Amino acid sequence: MRAMGGMNQTPFGERVHIAFFGRRNAGKSSLMNAFTGQEFSVVSAEKGTTTDVVYKAMELLPAGPVLLIDTPGLDDAGELGEKRIARARAVMRKADIAIVTADAREALGETERELLDFFEKQGIPCLLVWNKADLLEEVPKDGENTLWVSAKTGWKIHELRERVAALLSERETEGPLIGDLLSEKDTVILVVPVDAGAPKGRLILPQQQVIRGILDAGAFGFVCRDTELEEALGKLACPPKLVVTDSQVFDRVNRILPESVPLTSFSILMARYKGDLALLAKGAAALGRLQDGDRVLISEGCTHHRQCGDIGTVKLPAMIRRGTKKELLFSFTSGTEFPEDVSSCKMVVHCGGCMLNRREMHYRLGCCREQGVPVTNYGVLIAYLNGIPERALEIFGGQELF
Numbered sequence: 001m002r003a004m005g006g007m008n009q010t011p012f013g014e015r016v017h018i019a020f021f022g023r024r025n026a027g028k029s030s031l032m033n034a035f036t037g038q039e040f041s042v043v044s045a046e047k048g049t050t051t052d053v054v055y056k057a058m059e060l061l062p063a064g065p066v067l068l069i070d071t072p073g074l075d076d077a078g079e080l081g082e083k084r085i086a087r088a089r090a091v092m093r094k095a096d097i098a099i100v101t102a103d104a105r106e107a108l109g110e111t112e113r114e115l116l117d118f119f120e121k122q123g124i125p126c127l128l129v130w131n132k133a134d135l136l137e138e139v140p141k142d143g144e145n146t147l148w149v150s151a152k153t154g155w156k157i158h159e160l161r162e163r164v165a166a167l168l169s170e171r172e173t174e175g176p177l178i179g180d181l182l183s184e185k186d187t188v189i190l191v192v193p194v195d196a197g198a199p200k201g202r203l204i205l206p207q208q209q210v211i212r213g214i215l216d217a218g219a220f221g222f223v224c225r226d227t228e229l230e231e232a233l234g235k236l237a238c239p240p241k242l243v244v245t246d247s248q249v250f251d252r253v254n255r256i257l258p259e260s261v262p263l264t265s266f267s268i269l270m271a272r273y274k275g276d277l278a279l280l281a282k283g284a285a286a287l288g289r290l291q292d293g294d295r296v297l298i299s300e301g302c303t304h305h306r307q308c309g310d311i312g313t314v315k316l317p318a319m320i321r322r323g324t325k326k327e328l329l330f331s332f333t334s335g336t337e338f339p340e341d342v343s344s345c346k347m348v349v350h351c352g353g354c355m356l357n358r359r360e361m362h363y364r365l366g367c368c369r370e371q372g373v374p375v376t377n378y379g380v381l382i383a384y385l386n387g388i389p390e391r392a393l394e395i396f397g398g399q400e401l402f
Contacts, residue, residue, distance in 0.1 A: 010065040011205060013274075013301075013355050015057060016168055017067050019091050022101035023111050024073030027131035030151035031101055032056070032070045035160060053087050060161065063168040069095070074111050090336055092118060094360035097125050097167050099160075104130040104139075104148060124359075125167040129160060174358055177213045177273045181242060181395055184218035189233070191245035191253055193226050205354045206266040210244060230256050242395065244269065247379040248311065251386045262395040263388075267379025270352025272396060274361040275377065279369065281393060284384040286347045286374030287324060294346040295329040296320065299338055299364070301356040316349065316378065323385040338364050341371070348375040 020028040033039050036058055054070040071091050072084035092098070092115075100115045102108065112128070119126040127147060133139050134150035142148060147163060149156040182188065192207055203211075214221040219241070224232040226249040233239075239261050245253045247265040257263055271280050290296070300312045317330045333339065335355075342348055348368050353361040368375035376384075383392035 009057070011355070012055070012057065012067055013205075013353070013357050015065045015067040015357070016063065016171070017069060017091075017094055017096045017357050017359070018060075018099065018164060019069040019071060019095040019097070020099045020101055021071055021074065021088065021092065021095075021115050023075040023103070023109065026073070026101045026103045027151050028073075028101045029054075029070050031099070031129065031131050031149070031160075032068055034149075034151040034154055034157045036068060052084070053091055060165060060168070063165050066168075074115070093122075093363040094357055095119075095124055096171065096357065096359055097164060098127070099164075100126060100128050102128065102130050104133045104136055125170070127160075127163055127167070175273065176216075177269055178210055178244070179213050179217040182214065182217040182219045183241075186217070186219040186241035187236060187238075188214050188219055188221050189229070189240045189243045190221060190223045191226050191229055191243065191249060192223055193246050193249050204266075206270050206352055209354070210266060210269060226252050229253060233257075247382040248315065250382055250388065250392065254386065254388050254391065259391075264392050264395055265379040265383070267352040267377060268383070268392060268396075270354055271377040271380060274353040274356065274358050275350075276362070276365055277380075277393070277396060279365060280350075280375065280377040280380050281389070283347070283368075283374040283376035284380050284389060286376070287320070287381070287384060290320075290324050290326050290328060290346055292327045293329065294326070295331060295344055297331045297333065297339075297342060297345045297348045298350075299332070299348065300334045300351045301353045301361075302335065302351070311378070312351065316381070319382065319385050320349075338367070340367060342367055342373050343371045345373050348373055349378065349381055350375060351378050 020032050022028050032054075036056055038056075052072065056068040056070075058066060058068060060066045069091055071088035074085055074088055076082070076084045098115070098119045100112055100119075102112050116126060116128065127145055130146070130148045131151055133148040134153050134155060139148050147156065147160055149160055151157070190207065190210060192203065211221055211223075222232060222240075226245070233256070239258065242262045242264070243253065243257055245263065245265050247267045250265065254263060268277070271277050298312050298316055312334075313332055317328075321328060331345070350364065365375055379392070380389065383389045
């Protein structure tokens, strides 16, 4: 799965996730094809045609960019079927809107009841859509969250789109990434190291998003490498309102930057935007309680190619070992992988989650919270290891977060 279809497209993590669930042969794939107006998912009369999760990005007017997700049937069988079910269940935790698809010729089954119960408990807006209504002699009336349609004939597919759009309009909008920290005409310096780990010829997604946030706020953004920060500061007529840096050069930037200038990182901005900054700030303190043999889980939301100096699998473990002086065990996950059971870990360290949607990020944080496992963020942890957690979080409330 690609996080972006191109530089001008909305990233998957910023799109509303609309997912189709149900039993095999209920018509989930046909319904998604009808919804998009494209033959995107493969369909057939044979059960279990959809063997993996299928993603389709589109614009749903007037709501905007969405990500449609087709899933394997939750009643699949056999060893391979169990793996398919696991893939489908992983989508359940990141769905912003769920469409439970049922065969209009059959009674409501245990699978549908479990789905409806799950989404109700999670507070996820949900529609029960009875497909194949064209095969009925008499079609029942629609309910508040129930709709009878035919993907084959296109009957009431327009109504389905309208129902989904209405649910989207009721969703609570996410807060700004950086805009609320700035006023018009403020100056912000972004510190972007260009090293072996930097992608060739482009900025990483959080850097792109912060630049856009600065523009939306009507502020001025200046980008420099950490090696040119001191010179960049000297060229400004007055100190910047804020400096945002790559967390890996916190120490260098902190030494150069006057204490009167607020400092934070791209990762910490993402932690606030996608997650729970107070929870992640408190979780960093667990570093001082780690003992020899304790297990630390380091999780990334993306699946980029690992390099020799990879932040998640190489640099962070080395930083943690140096900071704690303990012999620790490390586990790693990436992309959609995240264990439901983290109880064997003494600490979880997560990336900013730029490739994940907010609901998936909160699910992961919720797993840690419910199991009593401290969880923190890359940027917060690196600030803690460099002895500057209060400074890095001051602009968000500082000491009050700990």
